Amino acid sequence: MTDALDRLDLLDLDDDLSDDDRLLRDTVRKFANDRLRPNIREWFEEGTLPARELAQEFGALGVLGMHLEGYGCQGALASQYGLVCAEIEAVDSGLRSLVSVQGSLAMYAIHAYGSEEQKQRWLPGMAAGELIGCFGLTEPDSGSDPGSMRTRAVRDGSDWVLNGTKMWITNGSLSDVAVVWARTDEGVRGFLVEKDMPGFTRQDVHHKISLRASVTSELILDDVRVPEANRLPEGNGLKAPLGCLTEARFGIVWGVTGAARDALGATLDYAGSRTQFGKPLAGFQLTQKKLADMAVSLQQTQLTARRLGELKDAGRIQPHQVSFGKFANVSAALAICREARSILGGSGITTEYPVLRHAVNLETVYTYEGTHEVHTLVLGSKLTGIDAFR
Incomplete structure (x- = not known):
């Protein structure tokens, strides 16, 4: 395959990589070839994935939220993160989904819209792969039109009460924290829903033909009480x-x-x-x-x-x-x-x-x-x- 990869680079794009970029790419490629590639056929055929174990290995590799600054993240260039995504997806799209949902959806949401307390609480553990996050936006009847979401959050004293369902959520049943978007009287808001909160249940989607080496879940919120401290203070509006x-x-x-x-x-x-x-x-x-x-x-x-x-x-x-x-x-x-x-x-x-x-x-x-x-x-x-x- 190495010879084939060389022949496929007709424009000599690899020549433009810096030494740091090449080292990063080759390190992730070796991990992918040694750890992921020998197992992906079995994971895909059986529809399973040792996601928690892999998350910690990805964390040790330093690729979870690698393009974010601080809180245990490397602050790497976006293009370097791109090189990593290419090497992981060269094995399987489901594996890249595990990495990108963790880093570019769940971690990014907290990093971009969260409070300092929320960042300190969640991001270091997520960067290490010790904590897993998911991103709850899509609903059974609301995909391309997220503005039509039905999940609601209603104020109740100093708390919020959430009701609704999110669908097709990567890492959903594994997550320690779910970034959930809900409609409120003030507009769309983001909330950090923790796995043990009463009324919050998750169930996996089975019988998939695609992305079989990936955990896909449904999130169900039934009168889930979320404290104001778990609302993303800057996560206001559909934007x-x-x-x-x-x-x-x-x-x-x-x-x-x-x-x-x-x-x-x-x-x-x-x-x-x-x-x-x-x-x-x-x-x-x-x-x-x-x-x-x-x-x-x-x-x-x-x-x-x-x-x-x-x-x-x-x-x-x-x-x-x-x-x-x-x-x-x-x-x-x-x-x-x-x-x-x-x-x-x-x-x-x-x-x-x-x-x-x-x-x-x-x-x-x-x-x-x-x-x-x-x-x-x-x-x-x-x-x-x-x-x-x-």
């Missing part, structure tokens, strides 16, 4: 959770390049060793056309990720630019994995090879944290100056 989603989408833009790269690398190796009609598959013109198209598309996704990394490191990135990245990169990565499967033929439908596993995972990534259609309309709005969401 706050949407800001968290923009933060998390950045990791997706990078992560899916890893999934596509892994699928294409495995396919390149297979095409070079599989013989038909007296020569390797890689020697046929139609196969080379497919490989060339996929390799160019892969490098274009990597260039997009690099550019967004430059913008974010410079503090100039805009939400529509992140939408551009998710719109372009997820669809391209999904197309690469589907085409790669066609070269592998029947072998491509088994978990012996990663291509179809990546493809079915990317079907979910295509939808979550903003559907492809939503990002289409974000870009359309930017181009025309007209919102077409309703």
Whole structure:
């Protein structure tokens, strides 16, 4: 696979990495190859994940909330966090989801909108992987339109009482703290709901075909009493959770390049060793056309990720630019994995090879944290100056 990865870098993008970037990437790649890759087939097939154990290992590696400042976080560049997402998702999208939901949704929400007391209480343990967080925005009847959420928070003395249901929540049943967004008389507000609060229950979603190596849950809030001290003081209005989603989408833009790269690398190796009609598959013109198209598309996704990394490191990135990245990169990565499967033929439908596993995972990534259609309309709005969401 190392030789295949070198051949896929047609534009010599690796040459532009700094020594620190290369060391970080290679360290995470080694961890992924030694610890994650040997087990991902079993985790996916069985629909299980030792998430708590892995969270602590990711914490020891220093990648949870690594782009945040202070509170046990490294304060790394956003582009360095992107490199990490690519290496983890090269193994599986579910594993990257574990990392990005922890760091870019739950931890980011507390870091950006929480009080100093909340940051001190939660962030160091979350950075170490000793505490797990989740992010509760999506509901059974409220996905692309979060403004229609039904979860309510009502003041009762110095407390709030929350009622509602959140759905498709990564890390939900594992979480020590859930960042829950609810409608109040003053508008949308964010709350830190702790796992042992009476009336707060979690249950996992089973029978998944996609993201099987990931914990997906439903959160149920039945008269959950949350003290005012657990309300995010700066988490006011729908703009706050949407800001968290923009933060998390950045990791997706990078992560899916890893999934596509892994699928294409495995396919390149297979095409070079599989013989038909007296020569390797890689020697046929139609196969080379497919490989060339996929390799160019892969490098274009990597260039997009690099550019967004430059913008974010410079503090100039805009939400529509992140939408551009998710719109372009997820669809391209999904197309690469589907085409790669066609070269592998029947072998491509088994978990012996990663291509179809990546493809079915990317079907979910295509939808979550903003559907492809939503990002289409974000870009359309930017181009025309007209919102077409309703």
